[in-house]
Amino acid sequence: MSAVVFARHAMTPAERLRDAGWVAFVGLILGIPLVGLTTVDVGGRLGVETRFGLLAAAVAAVFAGRLLLRWAIDQARNRKQERDRASTATAADRAHGAQRVVNVLGWVALGASIALPILFSDNRYVVDTATTVLIYVMLGWGLNVVVGLAGLLDLGYVAFYAVGAYSYALLSTQFGWSFWEALPVSGAMAATFGILLGYPILRLRGDYLAIVTLGFGEIIRIILVNWTEFSGGPNGISSIPRPSFFGLDFTRSAPEGSQTFAGFFGLEFSPMHRLIFLYYLILVLALLTHAFVSRLRKLPVGRAWEALREDEIACQAMGMNTTNIKLSAFAIGAMLGGFAGVFFAARQGFISPESFVFTESAIILAIVVLGGMGSQMGVVLAATLLVLIPEFGRNFAEYRMLLFGLAMVLIMVWRPGGLLAHREPTVRLNALDKTAATQEAAR
Amino acid sequence: MAYALQQLINGLTLGAMYGLIAIGYTMVYGIIGMINFAHGDIFMVSAFIAVTAFTILAAADVTSIPLALTFVLIVSIFFTSAYGWAVERTAYRPLRGSTRLAPLISAIGMSIFLQNSVQLTQGARVKPIPPVLEGGIVLWDAPGFTVQIGWSQMLIIVTTVILMTAFTWMITQTPFGRQQRACEQDRTMASLLGVNVDRTISFTFMLGAALAAVAGVMVTVYYGVVDFFIGFLAGIKAFTAAVLGGIGSLPGAMLGGLLIGLIESFWAAYLWAEYKDVATFGILCLVLMLRPSGLLGRPEVEKV
Numbered sequence: 001m002s003a004v005v006f007a008r009h010a011m012t013p014a015e016r017l018r019d020a021g022w023v024a025f026v027g028l029i030l031g032i033p034l035v036g037l038t039t040v041d042v043g044g045r046l047g048v049e050t051r052f053g054l055l056a057a058a059v060a061a062v063f064a065g066r067l068l069l070r071w072a073i074d075q076a077r078n079r080k081q082e083r084d085r086a087s088t089a090t091a092a093d094r095a096h097g098a099q100r101v102v103n104v105l106g107w108v109a110l111g112a113s114i115a116l117p118i119l120f121s122d123n124r125y126v127v128d129t130a131t132t133v134l135i136y137v138m139l140g141w142g143l144n145v146v147v148g149l150a151g152l153l154d155l156g157y158v159a160f161y162a163v164g165a166y167s168y169a170l171l172s173t174q175f176g177w178s179f180w181e182a183l184p185v186s187g188a189m190a191a192t193f194g195i196l197l198g199y200p201i202l203r204l205r206g207d208y209l210a211i212v213t214l215g216f217g218e219i220i221r222i223i224l225v226n227w228t229e230f231s232g233g234p235n236g237i238s239s240i241p242r243p244s245f246f247g248l249d250f251t252r253s254a255p256e257g258s259q260t261f262a263g264f265f266g267l268e269f270s271p272m273h274r275l276i277f278l279y280y281l282i283l284v285l286a287l288l289t290h291a292f293v294s295r296l297r298k299l300p301v302g303r304a305w306e307a308l309r310e311d312e313i314a315c316q317a318m319g320m321n322t323t324n325i326k327l328s329a330f331a332i333g334a335m336l337g338g339f340a341g342v343f344f345a346a347r348q349g350f351i352s353p354e355s356f357v358f359t360e361s362a363i364i365l366a367i368v369v370l371g372g373m374g375s376q377m378g379v380v381l382a383a384t385l386l387v388l389i390p391e392f393g394r395n396f397a398e399y400r401m402l403l404f405g406l407a408m409v410l411i412m413v414w415r416p417g418g419l420l421a422h423r424e425p426t427v428r429l430n431a432l433d434k435t436a437a438t439q440e441a442a443r
Numbered sequence: 444m445a446y447a448l449q450q451l452i453n454g455l456t457l458g459a460m461y462g463l464i465a466i467g468y469t470m471v472y473g474i475i476g477m478i479n480f481a482h483g484d485i486f487m488v489s490a491f492i493a494v495t496a497f498t499i500l501a502a503a504d505v506t507s508i509p510l511a512l513t514f515v516l517i518v519s520i521f522f523t524s525a526y527g528w529a530v531e532r533t534a535y536r537p538l539r540g541s542t543r544l545a546p547l548i549s550a551i552g553m554s555i556f557l558q559n560s561v562q563l564t565q566g567a568r569v570k571p572i573p574p575v576l577e578g579g580i581v582l583w584d585a586p587g588f589t590v591q592i593g594w595s596q597m598l599i600i601v602t603t604v605i606l607m608t609a610f611t612w613m614i615t616q617t618p619f620g621r622q623q624r625a626c627e628q629d630r631t632m633a634s635l636l637g638v639n640v641d642r643t644i645s646f647t648f649m650l651g652a653a654l655a656a657v658a659g660v661m662v663t664v665y666y667g668v669v670d671f672f673i674g675f676l677a678g679i680k681a682f683t684a685a686v687l688g689g690i691g692s693l694p695g696a697m698l699g700g701l702l703i704g705l706i707e708s709f710w711a712a713y714l715w716a717e718y719k720d721v722a723t724f725g726i727l728c729l730v731l732m733l734r735p736s737g738l739l740g741r742p743e744v745e746k747v
Contacts, residue, residue: 032522
């Protein structure tokens with residue numbers, strides 16, 4: 001696009017005030033119909049209620065916020081310029097250093113996630129939230145295969161999550177399958193759906209693909225809501241059996257002829273055992289996913305995905321079979337989503353179409369993109385952030401989704417490449433990077 | 444036969460509304476190549492503004508319907524365009540020229556933000572307004588079934604036709620239209636030739652929002668109820684309409700909207716009403732498989 005960038009001069013205080021005043025004015029215009037006025041039910045009819053005090057407060061807040069924000073941005077820019085002038089490190093060096101920091105952080109995060117249930121063994125809330133974070137990490141890693149690696153924009157990923165969850169729920173409640181038997185079958189089921197979806201839309205690209213996947217996600221949800229005999233309709237499926245630890249249940253008393261987990265290990269029964277077990281279960285599943293995807297990236301198929309992301313025409317020119325590459329990305333991404341779905345159903349013990357709405361897809365996609373497409377650690381960071389923002393917001397519960405949406409916009413505007421942008425071009429043209437390349441070569 | 448005719452009228456009404464929203468999608472897509480995911484929510488905001496405006500008028504004892512409609516339309520278009528402008532300025536402009544996915548994510552964030560801010564400030568409950576336009580013309584009094592075209596339906600169809608004519612004129616004849624088309628073809632070249640690209644894009648968003656505002660007022664008049672979640676499905680269907688007609692093409696958006704509206708009403712009338720959204724998406728998939736550039740879109744030729 002347009003490559004002309006004008007250097008911004010530092011703003012004078014008067015300019016700052018004018019700028020903030022302008023923003024506050026826009027805030028006032030936008031605020032009048034929604035904040036300043038509202039309709040309330042007055043005796044069966046609507047009446048108008050004015051809230052100009054609130055509007056004035058909001059506009060004042062916008063004014064102050066804009067002043068502060070501009071000031072903070074300018075400060076940050078100055079500091080960055082000074083740092084750039086002072087240090088001789090090139091972009092490549094910095095990227096390398098950042099990669100090292102990320103690697104170290106990865107190990108720290110792994111250690112922390114293993115230690116977490118031990119440290120918080122009696123805090124139900126922490127373990128529960130951490131489990132949720134891990135489910136999203138796993139979903140993020142699954143979608144990362146499709147979006148981050150293969151570059152296929154999937155807005156209906158939640159459908160595969162739903163397929164996995166419903167497969168397990170039906171297999172276990174109707175046919176009495178155990179968690180471990182149902183896990184691979186449900187994964188295969190989700191992968192089949194991935195291929196089913198992938199096949200007709202192979203020819204589509206970009207945003208057409210996005211809208212069709214979105215439609216597919218909605219179709220699955222609508223079918224789940226309306227096909228009552230099959231899926232229980234809007235009421236969902238309840239009393240889904242929980243996973244057991246090699247046949248040991250996490251109940252207070254065992255049925256005839258078997259033992260409970262607490263009884264077998266001579267522990268006192270505690271409901272926390274199951275939560276901690278579930279936490280470690282999803283941790284192991286997530287780590288397996290990570291290992292699996294990291295391996296795949298080094299295999300020809302993983303390389304092919306990334307090549308496809310960068311340039312589809314070049315891929316075809318090189319004689320690569322784009323059909324198989326796309327389908328494998330869809331199938332593997334869907335399978336991982338299916339596994340996460342199985343775990344979700346087993347953990348909740350109850351599922352309904354409510355859990356598989358489009359917002360869920362948007363959140364998972366946001367995790368992948370916010371984290372930096374293709375970056376495995378970025379997914380962890382973004383998943384933690386996006387699960388914790390609403391959790392912290394729980395104290396003022398109604399604002400949590402508002403904060404969530406706002407955070408998505410702000411993070412994107414602040415770092416469009418994602419929190420941990422991973423894609424480093426291997427060939428560059430400008431002089432600065434040529435020196436970096438020669439330095440690299442000399443080393 | 445009579446029943447089918449009634450469905451045709453209902454479908455056209457619905458389709459006209461989808462078409463109005465779809466134009467906003469297709470113009471934005473044409474000019475900056477992104478799905479403006481928050482467009483459905485802009486439409487929802489406009490419906491809420493319409494409800495507030497109608498309530499104010501009712502409180503002020505305004506009984507003249509044309510006067511009321513004009514006032515509500517002007518108020519709604521003004522504020523909704525402001526929203527369209529602000530959304531572009533805050534969520535999309537900083538991301539211009541970055542990856543293709545970044546603006547999409549920020550658009551989804553914007554959509555969630557708008558939905559929740561409306562829910563917070565206006566309440567989560569459904570807002571009913573007393574019917575504005577009642578009755579209609581009986582077209583055909585067939586035995587057992589009366590075909591009727593309501594005043595509100597007529598209003599929607601007539602308004603849409605007028606707007607489409609005005610809009611086509613604007614895009615093909617006015618300086619703004621020329622700039623808009625120039626930016627669509629090549630933004631860099633347009634800026635070199637003295638077109639203010641930023642302003643043109645802002646104006647495109649405001650125009651899209653204004654059309655969505657008209658659709659919002661029409662929905663309020665037609666259904667009489669509004670809630671903060673109507674933007675999502677309407678937005679998706681309108682986008683489907685835009686894709687169906689060939690994204691980037693204005694007549695295509697209108698055609699796609701009408702087709703989606705017709706398919707939806709006929710499917711709901713003759714087949715399974717609860718699966719009408721499945722039908723919409725299913726047909727979208729079919730069209731895209733058989734004709735990936737949409738009905739009126741030019742096929743995209745990718746050059747290396």
